[in-house]
Amino acid sequence: MGLFDSLRSALxxxxxxxxxxxxxxxxxxxxxxxxxxMEADLEFAPVAAAALCFSSVDSTDFAGAVDEVEEILRAGExxxxxxxxxxxxxxxxxxxxxxxxxxxDLVTSIHFAADTFVERGYGSRxxxxxxxxxxxxxxxxxxxxxxxxxxxxxxxxxxxxxxxxTRLEFKLQSVLDGELDVxxxxxxxxxxWPDRPDGHPWE
Amino acid sequence: MEWNPDWGLRGxxxxxxxxxxxxxxxxxxxxxxxxxxxxxxxxxxxFSLGQFFFSDRLALYSMGATRVDEGEYPTLHATVGRLCQxxxxxxxxxxxxxxxxPNAFAAGRSRSxxxxxxxxxxxxxxxxxxxxxxxxxxxxxxKNRDVMVMTIxxxxxxxxxxxxxxxxxxxxxRNRQGGGGIVVAILVSLVVWIVSFLLIRALSRYREYAxxxxxxxxxxxxxxxxxxxxxxxxxxxxxxxxxxxxxxEMNAFFVIxxxxxxxxxxxxxxxxxxxxxxxxxxxxAEMERR
Numbered sequence: 200m201g202l203f204d205s206l207r208s209a210l211x212x213x214x215x216x217x218x219x220x221x222x223x224x225x226x227x228x229x230x231x232x233x234x235x236x237m238e239a240d241l242e243f244a245p246v247a248a249a250a251l252c253f254s255s256v257d258s259t260d261f262a263g264a265v266d267e268v269e270e271i272l273r274a275g276e277x278x279x280x281x282x283x284x285x286x287x288x289x290x291x292x293x294x295x296x297x298x299x300x301x302x303x304d305l306v307t308s309i310h311f312a313a314d315t316f317v318e319r320g321y322g323s324r325x326x327x328x329x330x331x332x333x334x335x336x337x338x339x340x341x342x343x344x345x346x347x348x349x350x351x352x353x354x355x356x357x358x359x360x361x362x363x364x365t366r367l368e369f370k371l372q373s374v375l376d377g378e379l380d381v382x383x384x385x386x387x388x389x390x391x392w393p394d395r396p397d398g399h400p401w402e
Numbered sequence: 403m404e405w406n407p408d409w410g411l412r413g414x415x416x417x418x419x420x421x422x423x424x425x426x427x428x429x430x431x432x433x434x435x436x437x438x439x440x441x442x443x444x445x446x447x448x449f450s451l452g453q454f455f456f457s458d459r460l461a462l463y464s465m466g467a468t469r470v471d472e473g474e475y476p477t478l479h480a481t482v483g484r485l486c487q488x489x490x491x492x493x494x495x496x497x498x499x500x501x502x503x504p505n506a507f508a509a510g511r512s513r514s515x516x517x518x519x520x521x522x523x524x525x526x527x528x529x530x531x532x533x534x535x536x537x538x539x540x541x542x543x544x545k546n547r548d549v550m551v552m553t554i555x556x557x558x559x560x561x562x563x564x565x566x567x568x569x570x571x572x573x574x575x576r577n578r579q580g581g582g583g584i585v586v587a588i589l590v591s592l593v594v595w596i597v598s599f600l601l602i603r604a605l606s607r608y609r610e611y612a613x614x615x616x617x618x619x620x621x622x623x624x625x626x627x628x629x630x631x632x633x634x635x636x637x638x639x640x641x642x643x644x645x646x647x648x649x650x651e652m653n654a655f656f657v658i659x660x661x662x663x664x665x666x667x668x669x670x671x672x673x674x675x676x677x678x679x680x681x682x683x684x685x686x687a688e689m690e691r692r
Contacts, residue, residue, distance in 0.1 A: 208545065208546050208547045209547065209551055210412065210415055210416065210419075211415055211546045211548070211551075211608065211609050211612035211613070211616075212407070212412065212546070212612060212615075212616070213545050213546050213547070213616075214489060214541070214542035214543075214545035214546050214612075214613065214615075214616025214617070214619065214620065215405075215407075215542070215612070215615050215616040215619045217489060217490045217491075217545060218488055218489050218490075218542075218616060218619035218620040219405070219619050220490070254484070254488060254621070254622060255622060255623075256622035256623070256689065257622065257623040257624075257625060257626070257686070257689070258689045258690050259690065260689075260690075261622075289477075290477070290480055290481060290484060290530075291530060291531070291534075292484060323488075324488075324622060326484065326487050326488060327487065346487065348487065348488070348490040349490065360476065361472040361473055361476055361479075384492065386492030386493065386514060387492055389483045389484070389486065389487045389493060390480075390483060391484075392476070392480060
């Protein structure tokens with residue numbers, strides 16, 4: 200934490216500044232190779248879906264920005280065959296859910312959507328991108344969550360409604376660290392619980 | 403998304419802090435003329451440190467609040483988690499106090515060791531968006547390090563207060579050489595205490611406005627916090643308050659302070675609800691204009 204940061208919070212404006220800081224999609228692309236390692240070293244295959252979670256703003260302009268994101272993804276649907284749908288979860292957060300067998304297309308589409316939010320000045324509203332994985336033999340799921348606030352990935356392995364398999368998460372971290380930019384402060388590994396016990400966080 | 407910074411608010415905050423520092427420098431200079439200051443400062447330093455490190459437990463204890471885990475309040479935890487994600491803050495502990503009075507506060511000395519507490523009354527009174535607004539306001543307090551800022555700001559003020567009180571009790575009886583010096587020290591301390599009291603109250607009010615702005619920036623929905631403030635303060639007048647003990651230090655971090663009888667505007671730690679609501683409305687309007 201820098202001096203400027205401390206000063207800002209001492210003067211009482213840290214919260215406002217950080218909550219409106221634009222998204223940091225810099226290291227998002229790490230996922231486009233990490234899925235290979237997930238499969239080869241850990242036997243976790245991609246679930247052919249990924250999602251972008253964002254919180255809304257109570258304004259007309261923001262609704263317009265969301266429409267623009269939808270248009271871009273709809274255009275992409277024709278190009279790459281990446282299916283997309285919108286979803287609002289029980290907590291009132293919004294999701295853009297993308298489905299494609301090619302994980303690289305998923306990363307690209309997520310990046311497009313995020314970029315559009317950033318261009319419209321709403322980069323700060325994107326919470327996370329979530330990439331799902333499933334164990335090839337056992338009934339286990341794991342997610343890599345990209346935090347746009349932190350500009351880093353963290354693992355999330357939910358078991359049931361509010362339990363997480365921390366051992367698996369640390370294993371994922373140790374194997375993928377270096378390939379992905381992994382958040383090293385576990386205080387920032389926020390869960391994104393699925394609404395249903397057997398569902399994905401975006402369902 | 404960015405709002406125009408409130409330069410008036412920033413200016414007043416800086417000015418208030420500056421005046422406090424000037425006041426304290428003068429105070430230390432004056433005091434060291436008249437008495438051995440070292441012992442007092444040491445004892446009070448320890449006292450403040452203790453307060454700094456245990457204030458969260460104290461606050462929770464006096465509210466009868468207990469920390470709750472994910473299983474007991476899954477939705478509350480999920481909401482806090484996502485707001486923290488937006489605010490770029492590690493997730494604090496969550497506590498619930500079983501009281502009908504709707505209120506919330508944040509306690510704890512640092513961003514990584516803090517607790518957000520809500521009352522069951524708050525959970526019953528507010529809808530989801532309003533509750534988010536209040537929680538975001540509290541998280542903004544954590545992010546802005548308000549506990550630390552207010553502890554530091556109050557530190558010498560507490561010393562001045564102690565000198566006034568102890569001096570009154572013990573200083574007058576002693577008929578030694580330094581008698582005159584002690585009287586002057588007490589008078590200086592009295593002035594310092596009164597002025598710093600007013601400045602700290604002003605600072606506290608500015609930090610409420612700042613936390614409102616921060617909270618609105620986190621949720622992206624200033625009107626939800628505004629309507630929460632209105633419905634809380636409306637209910638505060640009707641709900642009986644005998645249950646709530648006077649906790650002036652802690653009051654500074656309640657979303658709506660507990661009022662005991664009438665408190666003048668200068669003495670209150672929080673700005674009036676109407677003014678806060680008005681400022682939040684301005685933010686909402688600014689958002690709609692762009």
